[in-house]
Amino acid sequence: MPDTQAHQQHSVRGGLYIDPLPFGEIEVAPLPAIAHIPVDAKSEISVSVGDTVLTGQPVTTCNDQIVANHASVSGRVISITQNTVSIQSDQLDTPYLCKVQSLHNKNDYQQLFRSMGLVGLGGAAFPVDKKLNSLEPTTLLINAAECDPAIYCDEALMQERSAKVIQGIEIAIVASGAKKCIIGIEDNKSKALEQMKAHLPDHMKLICVPAIYPSGAEKTLLRLCTGKTGALKENDTICFNVATCYAMYQAVSKSRPLISRIVTIVENARVRNLEVRIGTPVKELLTPLERSTSVVCGGRMMGRVVTQDHCVDKRTNSILLHTDNHPAATPCIRCGACEEVCPESLLPQHLYWHATTPDTAKLQELKLDQCIECGCCDAVCPSHIPLAGLFNSAKRTIEKEETEQHKAALAKYRYEKHLARQSEKTVRQRKQLDSKTEILKTTNADNEAKKALIAKALQRKKNKRAVETDKKSDRDSTL
Amino acid sequence: MNQFTSIQSPLSVSQTMKLVLLALLPGTLVFTYLNGWGAIINIVLSVISALIFEAVAQKLRSRTITTALSDFSAVVTAILIALCLPPLIPWWIPVLATGFSILLAKHAFGGIGNNIFNPAMVGYAIVLISFPADLSLWLQQPVGGSVSFNEAIGAVFRGGLTVLPNWDVLTGATALDQHRTLVLQDSALAEIESQTKGLFAVANSEWLNLAYLVGGLWMFKKRVINWHIPVSFLGTLLLAMALHKLLSDSPLSLSVNLFGGATMLGAFFIATDPVSAAASVRGRIIFGAMTGLLVYLIRVYGAYPDSIAFAILLANCTVPAIDRLDIWLNRPGNGQ
Numbered sequence A: 001m002p003d004t005q006a007h008q009q010h011s012v013r014g015g016l017y018i019d020p021l022p023f024g025e026i027e028v029a030p031l032p033a034i035a036h037i038p039v040d041a042k043s044e045i046s047v048s049v050g051d052t053v054l055t056g057q058p059v060t061t062c063n064d065q066i067v068a069n070h071a072s073v074s075g076r077v078i079s080i081t082q083n084t085v086s087i088q089s090d091q092l093d094t095p096y097l098c099k100v101q102s103l104h105n106k107n108d109y110q111q112l113f114r115s116m117g118l119v120g121l122g123g124a125a126f127p128v129d130k131k132l133n134s135l136e137p138t139t140l141l142i143n144a145a146e147c148d149p150a151i152y153c154d155e156a157l158m159q160e161r162s163a164k165v166i167q168g169i170e171i172a173i174v175a176s177g178a179k180k181c182i183i184g185i186e187d188n189k190s191k192a193l194e195q196m197k198a199h200l201p202d203h204m205k206l207i208c209v210p211a212i213y214p215s216g217a218e219k220t221l222l223r224l225c226t227g228k229t230g231a232l233k234e235n236d237t238i239c240f241n242v243a244t245c246y247a248m249y250q251a252v253s254k255s256r257p258l259i260s261r262i263v264t265i266v267e268n269a270r271v272r273n274l275e276v277r278i279g280t281p282v283k284e285l286l287t288p289l290e291r292s293t294s295v296v297c298g299g300r301m302m303g304r305v306v307t308q309d310h311c312v313d314k315r316t317n318s319i320l321l322h323t324d325n326h327p328a329a330t331p332c333i334r335c336g337a338c339e340e341v342c343p344e345s346l347l348p349q350h351l352y353w354h355a356t357t358p359d360t361a362k363l364q365e366l367k368l369d370q371c372i373e374c375g376c377c378d379a380v381c382p383s384h385i386p387l388a389g390l391f392n393s394a395k396r397t398i399e400k401e402e403t404e405q406h407k408a409a410l411a412k413y414r415y416e417k418h419l420a421r422q423s424e425k426t427v428r429q430r431k432q433l434d435s436k437t438e439i440l441k442t443t444n445a446d447n448e449a450k451k452a453l454i455a456k457a458l459q460r461k462k463n464k465r466a467v468e469t470d471k472k473s474d475r476d477s478t479l
Numbered sequence B: 001m002n003q004f005t006s007i008q009s010p011l012s013v014s015q016t017m018k019l020v021l022l023a024l025l026p027g028t029l030v031f032t033y034l035n036g037w038g039a040i041i042n043i044v045l046s047v048i049s050a051l052i053f054e055a056v057a058q059k060l061r062s063r064t065i066t067t068a069l070s071d072f073s074a075v076v077t078a079i080l081i082a083l084c085l086p087p088l089i090p091w092w093i094p095v096l097a098t099g100f101s102i103l104l105a106k107h108a109f110g111g112i113g114n115n116i117f118n119p120a121m122v123g124y125a126i127v128l129i130s131f132p133a134d135l136s137l138w139l140q141q142p143v144g145g146s147v148s149f150n151e152a153i154g155a156v157f158r159g160g161l162t163v164l165p166n167w168d169v170l171t172g173a174t175a176l177d178q179h180r181t182l183v184l185q186d187s188a189l190a191e192i193e194s195q196t197k198g199l200f201a202v203a204n205s206e207w208l209n210l211a212y213l214v215g216g217l218w219m220f221k222k223r224v225i226n227w228h229i230p231v232s233f234l235g236t237l238l239l240a241m242a243l244h245k246l247l248s249d250s251p252l253s254l255s256v257n258l259f260g261g262a263t264m265l266g267a268f269f270i271a272t273d274p275v276s277a278a279a280s281v282r283g284r285i286i287f288g289a290m291t292g293l294l295v296y297l298i299r300v301y302g303a304y305p306d307s308i309a310f311a312i313l314l315a316n317c318t319v320p321a322i323d324r325l326d327i328w329l330n331r332p333g334n335g336q
Helices: A106-115 A128-134 A153-176 A190-199 A218-226 A242-253 A337-341 A348-355 A360-365 A376-380 A387-442 A448-478 B013-035 B037-060 B065-070 B073-082 B092-109 B119-130 B149-157 B175-184 B189-196 B205-221 B228-247 B254-259 B263-270 B281-301 B308-329
Strands: A005-007 A023-028 A034-038 A075-080 A084-089 A139-144 A180-186 A204-209 A237-241 A260-267 A270-277 A293-297 A304-306 A318-323
Touching (some): A023 A153, A106 A128, A106 A153, A139 A218, A153 A237, A153 A260, A180 A218, A218 A237, A237 A242, A337 A348, A337 A376, A348 A360, A348 A387, A376 A387, B013 B073, B013 B205, B037 B065, B073 B092, B073 B119, B092 B119, B205 B263, B228 B254, B228 B281, B254 B263, B263 B281, B281 B308
Parallel strands (some): A260 A318
Antiparallel strands (some): A075 A084
């Protein structure tokens, strides 16, 4: 047996351990009555109201910035807004036949992934082709650690469909051109680990990482698996989530675009993993909601509250419910609990102090840009201060400041150039004038040279006037 | 039905303060046993006046009064002050001490979270400097209990211990006082030790310090405090004494240093106040060491027998510098 499973030798400080909840098999959610396909406001919609569409038929076109979106059910387009295409399902789920593309090189893969609507399914929904295009990686890191302690969709996927996931990873290796492939999996997912090991080929390396949040953050995972610090790009590494690899398998082997994803639903401490069509209203997946219940998408730690009318999109990895009872923030007592859990070894208590102003220089010294906004500090703060949110807004403020500074610097540079040109021009004119005066002084009135100069000047004047009248008559005629 | 409850939720400030009060219970009981009714009167006076001052301060700052009173931090401050004061002092001394502590040290700086000095120690230090005569008169321990309640109340509200007819018989030196007097008389250390010896360390105050130690360890177990400050505080205190003994001869014995005065109260309950201590883990270790060193230096070379209050206030002054130093030395975010 080759060394396919090594226990991790690298550790990361901080983080939180949270007991996982039990969950069952992946269930297939019923087709929605109306699917509201989210589309990018900038993308070009290729269907119109009243059209009949089939499952998997593209509803938007793709380009190198935006991936395509597809009808997730078959039926009739009933409305189109800037952000959604709503399709009334005929409940027949008739598939649309995509034409099979031949794959020869990296570009073909990127083109295919773009037309199949593939984005990262870990939560950020970054287009796969854009990620592949951004660098020539040496290492492919597969994120098989769940990104949040309340999300189980990747674990369920690996338990039930590991062979297809592995095939998807093979495709990712070819598409990225990486020489090395590492799979990082959390050590409490024993069943998933077993399944993955059973299908693991020799050239992939499976590494167990501790099941401590945020092991599934790509920066943290890279450090846990390889000991390398810093951003992925700096380490020539590209990272894909297992669900993304599964989608690659579906796209390449089955010619099936991304029209469904697995969503973890946590309701009354009951965990379900549902395979849901994109565009399904969240309400259809839950028991009737009370008004006061908040719907949180994206996990317990980094999730954001959405409206009860939210529809599943490509980034919806989980749906949690909670009644809003977050206690009000009280002053920071500098207890340092946040420092102990910070996986990036930052000092959140100092960051907080400077983020309220915000003091850009101090925040840069304290490495605010390294904050991954995992929310560990929020979870342990005895004063209930929403630290990660504050850090996020401080980052936005600094970004804005920097763009403005950059703009101002550019304007200043242009103005200085303009001034320099002006003064140069003045000097040049002065020189010309001086030389002319010189000639006038040194020569007689009837001198040939002088006469020639005068004639030249008159001619110039005449030409100029002619041009001006031309222009004027042009303007008049257009008016 | 809250999905967020499975994360062990952190202790809120008011929960923390309640646990601190519980942890202070054994020490308070021993303190009361040693000092009698006077101790109880001090505690009651301090707590009532602290609550009133807190309410007044909140009102002046246009804040809600109830939330501030319900976080118990004023009560903890008041009890810490009362545990520093000798019994049977005039009633206005504890009131004044809590007044300075709550109004000046805490609210004038912006309330909880913004005070740069430990409030309890500010209050105590101000009355210690202002009324040295009153604050150095301790009852003989543990016969402090032999003063009846009526006598105690009378003394407190009519000008202090000295109004009692037999007051000079009742007073006695604390362990550190006695130790200091003997040292000033150039007695041999062995002789001093034999005179002040209790069951395992120094008479009487050994039990008080043991009770604080028990409460402190319980707080550690309950994760109310971290080990950093108490360990570096006590460690440095011992290290300073060991070095001193090696180089010349320390006038303090190990038992007095660890179980005399307010060592354990300072190490576990006072220096561990997070607001006025350094903010980071490394910073807190430096802060604890700084306090321990200052305690030792003031005990040996200073004019006051005990030194916890001054040591902590001086160390509080160094906190901004420690924080800067920590950031400068250990650049944050280096992934280690």
